[in-house]
Amino acid sequence: MTILSSKHHKDWKHNGYLKLSAFFKADEVRAIQTCVSEISSWQPTEDKWMHHYESTEDGIRLSRSENFAPYHTHLKDIITKGKVIDVVSELMSEPAILYKEKINYKYPGGGGYAAHQDAPAYEFIDYHITCLISVDVATSENGCLYFSPGRHQEGFIALDEQGCISPNVAKKMNWVAVPTEPGDILLFGSYIPHKSPLNLSNEPRRIIYLTYNAKSQGDWREKYYADKRKAFAQYAKDGSNRDTQISKIAHFQGKAIKHAEFDRPNLSSETE
Numbered sequence: 001m002t003i004l005s006s007k008h009h010k011d012w013k014h015n016g017y018l019k020l021s022a023f024f025k026a027d028e029v030r031a032i033q034t035c036v037s038e039i040s041s042w043q044p045t046e047d048k049w050m051h052h053y054e055s056t057e058d059g060i061r062l063s064r065s066e067n068f069a070p071y072h073t074h075l076k077d078i079i080t081k082g083k084v085i086d087v088v089s090e091l092m093s094e095p096a097i098l099y100k101e102k103i104n105y106k107y108p109g110g111g112g113y114a115a116h117q118d119a120p121a122y123e124f125i126d127y128h129i130t131c132l133i134s135v136d137v138a139t140s141e142n143g144c145l146y147f148s149p150g151r152h153q154e155g156f157i158a159l160d161e162q163g164c165i166s167p168n169v170a171k172k173m174n175w176v177a178v179p180t181e182p183g184d185i186l187l188f189g190s191y192i193p194h195k196s197p198l199n200l201s202n203e204p205r206r207i208i209y210l211t212y213n214a215k216s217q218g219d220w221r222e223k224y225y226a227d228k229r230k231a232f233a234q235y236a237k238d239g240s241n242r243d244t245q246i247s248k249i250a251h252f253q254g255k256a257i258k259h260a261e262f263d264r265p266n267l268s269s270e271t272e
């Protein structure tokens with residue numbers, strides 16, 4: 001059974017991203033919102049899920065949680081079974097497998113993301129498709145995604161030492177805002193340029209990002225997270241300040257809290 005129309009496939013090929021409105025029904029959206037709230041209340045841990053924090057005018061807030069699928073059964077089912085993996089597999093023309101998962105919270109005042117492609121941060125495999133699930137309304141004001149349509153077929157574009165698209169090149173590119181409603185999904189490949197502004201509203205802008213690779217290329221999820229932990233442990237020691245990043249690329253523009261500082265069990269009480 002196919003989920004997508006030929007128009008969807010055409011748009012995907014042409015633009016490099018595809019929005020499917022109301023992919024989840026109202027009761028599914030409420031369940032997903034509950035899952036995200038539960039994960040955001042988990043205590044920080046050094047060996048299970050990973051929380052990242054940023055400093056905002058309202059204090060220290062979560063910026064991102066990742067590696068939560070093994071610890072949240074309900075969300076794991078949504079991520080690894082059913083219509084999300086079906087639609088991603090349809091776009092890949094073969095079965096997909098989860099590569100990584102994250103929630104970006106973007107609380108009021110939460111930082112934006114510089115223009116980038118995901119591929120430089122997603123190692124071991126050349127190509128990924130990410131399915132974004134809009135948990136809250138996302139608008140230009142609160143930090144929705146902007147894409148540069150059609151620029152997914154050019155390989156790396158002006159990759160700078162931050163792992164991002166060089167700002168001089170990025171500012172001349174065409175950017176289209178793609179606002180989303182709770183329950184919408186937005187699919188995009190790992191070479192499509194995207195960016196997002198900071199949250200200027202008074203409400204959080206929570207989004208789940210589920211990234212998949214072709215199953216025929218193997219299951220890399222555990223290796224991805226093991227490698228990320230190892231890299232960040234190294235960044236904390238090497239004086240490079242890269243432990244203020246939330247990814248291997250320096251695209252996050254918020255005031256990130258260093259990992260060594262947030263791996264304290266009592267910090268979560270400051271975040272809600």
Ligand SMILES: O=C(O)CCC(=O)C(=O)O
Nearest residue numbers: 104113143144194196207
């Ligand atoms: O959540 C956002 O605003 C953008 C996130 C993003 O592009 C990323 O995490 O790579």
